[in-house]
Amino acid sequence: MRVTQKMLSTQMIRNIQQNYRTLSQYQEQIASGKAVNKTSDDPVKSIQIMSYRSALVETGQFKRNAEDGLDWLEATDKSLDDLTQVMQKARELTVQGANGVNNQEAKQSIAIGLKALIGEIGDIANAKIGDRFLFAGTDTDTAPFQDGKFVNINQNSLSWNVGQGIYMNVNVKGTEIFNFQADGLNITATIEKIAGELELGNNPEQLLGTLDKQLNNLLAHRSIVGTNVNRLEMMVNRLDETEITTKSILSKNEEVDLAKVITDLTNQQTILNAALSSGAKSIQPTLVDFLR
Incomplete structure (x- = not known):
């Protein structure tokens, strides 16, 4: 050519x-x-x-979900801690009321103290995180405790997606706390029954066992919350490590x-x-x- x-x-x-x-x-x-x-x-x-980049965005969302779940669980644990203190106070008053040296006036005074605790229980049952009720299941817009009773019957769990195919339940079902039946009585009915016995001049000692069952149920749920908090904290740490590793690899390539x-x-x-x-x-x- x-x-x-x-x-x-x-x-x-x-x-x-x-x-x-x-x-x-x-x-x-x-x-x-x-x-x-x-x-x-x-x-x-x-x-x-x-x-x-896509993996980094996904990891960031999982991390935000896990942190939100942690906030929910920590708020729940605080509320259950407050409820535990109220129940322990109720037990102290019940033991005090069961003392044989109390006259009727003293028993009436103790009964008034017990009934006041019901109001505190109602406040705890209606605890919120932001504008969402903690113990209302998935019906987070409606107050679960109304007119002196826990009226919510929602049994649904709130779950957060914190990893590929990994979902964590973050709520405690209010019905399992405030409507838990011990000897046929829920938590508020137990205290009302004790107060009623004192107002009648009776010894409420036989109701201590019922009160203890309510406390044991409460402590069992607090243990579950603590376990879930530990799991979510581990998940957040793992997501932090994944995020750092992905950023490093992205940096090397980009x-x-x-x-x-x-x-x-x-x-x-x-x-x-x-x-x-x-x-x-x-x-x-x-x-x-x-x-x-």
């Missing part, structure tokens, strides 16, 4: 344009700090980077090695200058030059 002046010029321009494109790519990498600025730069690496790119840029500038110099020499002669 005969190589013509036009072919030589076309090839030279193509090579110079390629050099400019490569030079532009290096300059863009230095300016942005990223090794890949568009998919065409490196299709395989671009897909990997998008995958890592961020540019400035020292290497600057060196490549310098080399490319040298190559471009050589190409321009060589091209100028190769297209300089014309037909007139040969006719002289």
Whole structure:
């Protein structure tokens, strides 16, 4: 094949344009700090980077879910701690009322103290985190304790997605606390029964066992909450580690090695200058030059 002046010029321009494109790519990498600025730069690496970014977003959402679940559980544990103190106070008053030296006036006074605790139980039953009721199941917009009674019957669990296919229950069903039946009585009915016995002048000692059953049930649920708190804290720590690892891998794939790119840029500038110099020499002669 005969190589013509036009072919030589076309090839030279193509090579110079390629050099400019490569030079532009290096300059863009230095300016942005990223090794890949568009998919065409490196299709395989671009897909990997998008995958890592997607994983990072997903991990961040799982972490926020876990932290929200922790807030819910910690608020629940605080409320159950308050309820435990109320129940222990009720037991102290019951023991005091069962003392045979109490006259009727003293028993009436103790009964008033016990009835006051029912109001405190109602406040705890209607505890909130933000604008959501803790002990209302999934019906978090409606107060579960109304008119001196726990009226909520919602048995649904609230679960948070904290990992791929991992869901954690974060709520305690209010019905299992405030409507738990011990000897046919729920938590408020037990205290009302004790207060009623004292008002009648009777000894409430036989109801101590019922009160203890309520306390034991309460402590059992607090233990479950504590276990779930530990699990979620471990999950948050694991998600933190995953987030750090993913960011590190993403950085290695996405961020540019400035020292290497600057060196490549310098080399490319040298190559471009050589190409321009060589091209100028190769297209300089014309037909007139040969006719002289």
